[in-house]
Each structure stands twice: as C-alpha cells, then as structure tokens.
Amino acid sequence: MIARTGGFMIIATWNVNSIKARLDHVLRWLGEHKPDVLMLQELKGLECPADAFRQQGYTCAFVAQKTYNGVATLTRTPVSPLLTRLPGDEADEQARYLEVEHSGLRLINVYAPNGNPVDSEKYTYKLQWLERLRLHIAGLRAKALPFVIGGDFNIIPEERDCYDPKAWHDDALFRLESRQQFRALMNLGLTDALRVSNGNGGEYTFWDYQAGAWPQNKGIRIDHFLLSPDIADRLRSCRIDKAPRGWDKASDHTPVLLEIGL
DNA sequence: ATGGCTTTATGCTAAAGA
Numbered sequence: 136m137i138a139r140t141g142g143f144m145i146i147a148t149w150n151v152n153s154i155k156a157r158l159d160h161v162l163r164w165l166g167e168h169k170p171d172v173l174m175l176q177e178l179k180g181l182e183c184p185a186d187a188f189r190q191q192g193y194t195c196a197f198v199a200q201k202t203y204n205g206v207a208t209l210t211r212t213p214v215s216p217l218l219t220r221l222p223g224d225e226a227d228e229q230a231r232y233l234e235v236e237h238s239g240l241r242l243i244n245v246y247a248p249n250g251n252p253v254d255s256e257k258y259t260y261k262l263q264w265l266e267r268l269r270l271h272i273a274g275l276r277a278k279a280l281p282f283v284i285g286g287d288f289n290i291i292p293e294e295r296d297c298y299d300p301k302a303w304h305d306d307a308l309f310r311l312e313s314r315q316q317f318r319a320l321m322n323l324g325l326t327d328a329l330r331v332s333n334g335n336g337g338e339y340t341f342w343d344y345q346a347g348a349w350p351q352n353k354g355i356r357i358d359h360f361l362l363s364p365d366i367a368d369r370l371r372s373c374r375i376d377k378a379p380r381g382w383d384k385a386s387d388h389t390p391v392l393l394e395i396g397l
Numbered sequence: 398a399t400g401g402c403t404t405t406a407t408g409c410t411a412a413a414g415a
Binding site for chain 1: 398401402413
C-alpha cells in the first residue's frame, strides 16, 4: 500500500434503519467523527432532513421512496448525482443506488436487496440486482474510473465474517449464489477495504435486534467498502465503529469508516 | 423457535428486514 503523507479523506457508511428514527444518532455521530463523506442506507421514507444536515456542515444528495429503502450521500460541498438508479432494468423503481462524483472519484452508495426468503422472487431480484451492479462496475473498470462503493451489500462474504456460518448457511445473505455474485464483483479487481486489515474475521457490522444478538456479539459483516485498484493503493485504514450499536434505540447496523490518502 | 425486535403506514395488524 502507498499511503501519501499529505492529506486524507474519511468516507463512512451506515445503514440507519430509518433516518427519521435515527436522526439524533446520525447528527451525534457526524459531530464526533466529522467524516468528509457519509453514505446512509435505509432512509425508509420520502423525507431527507437536509436542514439538520446543513447545520452540521453537510449537503445531502439522496434517492428515496415511501416506507422502504432509500440512500443518501452527505458531503461537505454539493455534488451532482450522476446516477440515481442502478442501470440494467428500467422497470426497477427501488431506491437502492446513488452514484455521485466527488474529489475526482465516483462515490457509489448501495443498498443491495436482502433476498429472503430464498424460494421467492425476492431472491432472484437480489441475484439479478447484483449482476446488474457487476456489469455497471465492469464498465467503470473498463474506463479506468476510480471509485469507492460503500453500503449495505446484504452479503456475508466468507465464513469468518459470521459468528455461526451454520446458522446462516441457507440464508440469502450467505447462500452460495449470493457469495458467488459477490466474488464475481470482487474479481473485477476490487479490494474489500476492511478485509485488508482483519484477516482473522470476527468483526461485524450488523447484530439482529432479536435474541440478544448484540450483547452476545452474534453479528455478521454485510456492510462493505469496495475499492477500485487506484483507490486501494491510497487505502490508509478501514475500521468498524461499534459504539453506535450500543446507543439507546440503535440501528441494527453500525458505521464503517474508510480513510484514503489524497 | 414456527424470527424471540424494530420500523412504517389509506395504522391498532401486517409486512419487511436480516
């Protein structure tokens, strides 16, 4: 890795499970960490609290729909969205993808489909969505465009990213087809930023609300930063901030922070 | 455990999440 000694940029991602329910957490976290970029997933409503973000010094680009999904990308300076939908299916109306240009790179914010139950059309939608993502990213790679993909991929990449692989064996987040699709994406030459520094696994980004998953640390790693090769060469660190998962009325996901040299 | 919480919504029950 080549870490330049000059400036650096911090990009974070966080599935907040409703921005309305989690606004105070997001504002607190922004104040504590002051990232350059924050990618949010699961807004779960049409509203984006731009005024509150502005008071913290951020502007907000977002795509939203009623009740479900929704992603927002917060930056210090305004950005123009390049894509507000994942290409490849004109009929797909779900708000799961936002691509913007910022600081000479593409910031790609994703909320991939859950896919459960696996015997339903939700699973085929998930696999098709991931294939569309792979095809689009292949296009960026062909043009050698630098990018950071951040967000909730709803995929546990490997056994070491899960407290109990047997418990998740047949789940859409861990099924063979889902992991194959994730590897196909990685095989475009991408770097899983957290994987670089956690060879032993056991670091998680999601803990279920149920059954004491959080106090027992029964988590899974499904929120990721995937980097194009030139950005991977600038990787300084990637880490999970577990603190917000322990706050009162927390999201079931916790933020991931990425630091890259400028 | 047959999902044990949490959130949203033409709301007081259902659907979705992971």
